[in-house]
Amino acid sequence: MAHAPEPDPASGDLGDERPKWDNKAQYLLSCIGFAVGLGNIWRFPYLCQTYGGGAFLVPYVIALVFEGIPLFHVELAIGQRLRKGSIGVWTAISPYLSGLGLGCVTLSFLVSLYYNTILAWVLWYFLNSFQHPLPWSSCPLDLNRTGFVEECQGSSAVSYFWYRQTLNITADINDSGSIQWQLLICLAACWAVVYMCIIRGIETTGKAIYFTASFPYLVLTIFLIRGLTLPGATKGLIYLFTPNMQILQNPRVWLDAATQIFFSLSLAFGGHIAFSSYNSPRNNCRKDAVAIALVNSMTSLYASVAVFSILGFKATNSYEHCLDRNVLILINEFDFPEHSISRDDYPAVLMHLTATQPRRVAQLPLKACHLEDFLDKSASGPGLAFIVFTEAVLHMPGAPGWAVLFFGMLFTLGLSSMFGNMEAIITPLLDKGVLPRRVPKEALTGLVCLVCFLSATCFMLQSGNYWLEIFDNFVAPLNLLIFAFLEVVGVVYVYGMKRFCDDIAWMTGRQPGPYWRLTWRVVSPLLLLTIFVAYVTLLARKPLSYRAWNPQYDCGPHSSPNVSGKVSPDKTPRAGAVPLAPGETLPGLGARCLRAAVPASCAVGPNGRAGPAAHPVEADVEGQERRPDTDRR
């Protein structure tokens, strides 16, 4: 015999009846769109590659089963049962937990600020992709038109376009600089698009989600097919998926897998609660939770195959260019006829020449070319999208078309996640009735979007990227972990496991089995607590810092190449900068450049020249900490 549910407080239903999804597909697509975000493209493949390829799937699946799916089910069930946004839900469970709802709304607000900033960057790149040649394919000319701009020559055309022509970044976070108007209007356009899609709540979101949730899959498939047909793709895939089981002994792997699942599903934002609150009460949320979580993980895998086939192509391309460059140097120096040394002959010829004319060969700026070095040069976060992938796209025939597709995909991915963020803010506000009933919903959404846009203008300053990184690293992750822990504990111990299970039985027709009860009661809270403690410990170990781009920074003699050893795969002394985007690690390249920064004599001084350290450039050589939250979603 099923017990009737608690009476729904009628006043919470927005006066009239609560809006409903037009059909189940809209609801599923909205949740999938919210869960599948930029992190699936630019975080998961990087983790897979760093943590021993196929072996990473083991901790990932374990985390999914014991942490991701149970927590997800809790959110969907509680939202569907209590039919309110996050503030209403937690206040209904216990007045002492109302702060949790408020915290979720505030966090969603802060995250949406910088998440849309990233979308503004994506939009900027999208708009600039409609030209041939692409603007990041070559450096701009210097003043007397005899060469290229020095900052660009020292780094690379794509880095220059990102750091100088897009962000116009300053060397220090204290130096705010001016507002970049081109990014400001892109941000305005992004908020206008978001407003257009959420203007009437799920009525408009439900229609927009058909496109924004399915377009990325279409583009991913196109990229997959194109990527697999490019030369060198298989090398990238083999490199990615070769399992290295030894790595499972490193506890960082398990921590990163658990964190990745947690952030990837966008838990504890209140967005899923908001979405499921618009469901009909008797919806099988258990099936939904499992399905959406599995779709999210499958998408990550699918995307990593596409991404790594492209990166494998890029690595092969760079490797062949490296070899060709060396061959050309030899031919020019020793005046051999053109095309007389093929790529395969090069090692033998080099050996012969080193033996016969060592002094001449030693003077040459030859570089050691190893395919593994180029394959290692992966990146995560914005660095993958705006530096690595843009460079890969340059080498593909029909580059502008691929760039348009890629940035269009990123934009729609981020947009569907923004819907969830905004619903997490707007639904609780609507439920609480902050504006009088007479005021139409359009006005509330417009007001929220306007406030968000005005607040986000701080990220449009020249130092905005640094602020975004700090926001991303320190605002979201810890809070989310605390909220998720309180959510699970609040539902299981405050609301009551028995009451919760009965509610689920009423909604889905079946009591939750022992797997659910065990994970809710013991496993998930423990896991969350462990992750939280590990996170705080790791944060506390290192001094707080951020990575800066300083155009006058000179890495000094430490990065000069020599023929015999393994060498910095890029040019010699970098008149350019510390070549790292936030969230980007280039183990081969960045590490060597940064190691020189650690001794005080080589750190960057206040005037930007090498001198006594005043603003130490972070020497985050391992680069595993401080992974931005948006990376993962």
Add this chain to the structure above:
Amino acid sequence: MLRLLFFLVTAIHAELCQPGAENAFKVRLSIRTALGDKAYAWDTNEEYLFKAMVAFSMRKVPNREATEISHVLLCNVTQRVSFWFVVTDSSKNHTLPAVEVQSAIRMNRNRINNAFSLNDQTLEFLKIPSTLAPPTDPSVPIWIIIFGVIFCIVIVAITLLILSGIRQRRRKNKEPSEVDDAEDKCENMITIENGIPCDPLDTKGGHINDAFMTEDERLTPL
């Protein structure tokens, strides 16, 4: 005697044109890279053309209009194809200053390139940087045009949505509001029987008649 003179002249010439000599420039051609199958072989005729082009460039410099082809000396031609050249003055004892040669070549770089069907990258004058052509910038950057289009579409869509929302609301308000009140009253009456609200009845010992709950109602179909 004549042979001795000839050797003397070539010896002097050889001194003027040497790798690394004063006012000498190295030239490097990458013909096969540029032309692939249509590459021509580098022979003395091509060298003659090159000397002619250099002489032509020098003639355009004021005060040097008397430069002849024989004033241009080539040496050290390798298989690469690369060689050194100098331009001598009319006495053939001194070489012209490098600055003059450099500016002359830079002025006429396009003509020289075209004579050999090459470009700045495949016909290299080491130590003479070429003036790079600036990229052709359209008067209005393309991204602004596309931005304008997208932004206008979005603004129009937002306006339409707001207007249709206002219209919907006006239509709803125009309907007699008594109908709404009556519906509310009916709902209230249904849930309150004999002054007792129905909902808590269940928890006070009421039973749900399972006969009225069909299997279909349990789960919402997908």
